[in-house]
Amino acid sequence: MTFQEVRFPDNISRGARGGPERRTQIVELASGDEERNASWANSRRRYDVAYGIRRADNLAAVVAFFEARNGRLYGFRFKDWGDHKSCLPSQIPGPTDQSIGTGDGTTIAFQLVKRYASGAQSWTRAIAKPVAGSVRIALSGVEQSSGWSVDTATGVVTFSAAPGSGVAITAGFEFDVPVRFDTDALDVTLDLERLGSITSIPLLELRR
Template identity: 35%
Template sequence: MAEFLEQRISAAIAYGSSWADEYEVRITRTAGGGEYRKLVHPYPVRRFRLIYRADRADVGAKVKNLYDRCYGKFSGFRVKALDDFTTAADGRSAPTKDDQTLLYVSSGVYQLRKEYGKDQAGLAIGRPFRTIFKPVAGTVVVAKNGVLLSSGVSVDTTTGRVTISPAPSYPADVITGGCQFDIPVRFDTTVDVDQLAPNHRQLNNVELVELLAP
């Protein structure tokens, strides 16, 4: 597995940038026009298409230097999704201790995550969720059975795992929490620099793809 740079790419993007979540669905069409669809996994995979406009001297500092340190598509890094960077339902409000139910990993250890599509009835297979591997330091709040835990909680900001001591009783105790988070990504294209003027540059279609196992 490639190394991961615990660094966030510059957020100084221009209007025209975009993002989208996609789901891995395999579709087989029959001769009669029917379809067989298989959901490969329940996780959304986010793609970003970024546009940067900058002074010539800033291009390297904002994007190109990171691209080089990552060896292009080889290594991962962090990105902040401006429309979805907290565990709140709207993706932007301050996180609270009641936002999400944490996933039990082992005695005393829980994984941060965010469930999507809560406002409407879902399929019988449950709602999709994103595993939060990269919480922002100092933003994680955790509760046991609705009561905020002010001590005995440690957070690994490189994996998104929360350790609680003493260990709660599983499955009797319900552990919930919230945080701000970044999304682990890698470059999915080269970084092409357009020369708009002697001292102005534009980076078009810098594509990033989410890493499901960073």
């Protein structure tokens, strides 16, 4: 995957619209009942950043960013202001926020994940783009200041020594969403005051 480790401008992403999308097949039966099947095992996020453009300077920044990414060619980081932490948005990430595995005395690498739960149901999302300097790790509830490293391009945490059998491994972090532009053309309009506008700038989450 062609990806550049650069983040879309925060001051524009803050005003974006979007969120998770799922794909469900629904078949209506002759009786009026319906059968539903999930086409995707995981959700995929879509955004429209045109809503974050409020000034001509914002427009110029987006055009420059679009050109530097060659339209849809290169992926990049995007901060989803509604979902960018291992904890609730109002909280500070802590080392016990999310379970990322259990030690077996052999495994040294663990993928960062975030679990979404409601009632008895839950879904676990792999986190591939943690924010540098934000990751905190704990073993059996005790924060570890050393003995591990994290690859901010993949979200994989690697320990210098394998955690012991049965040891709970937890993490807290901030993260970005890997996305790309979902268009190769920007339709820019200039009004009488020479303030630019774009009707839509779609972004699509990149999945492995």
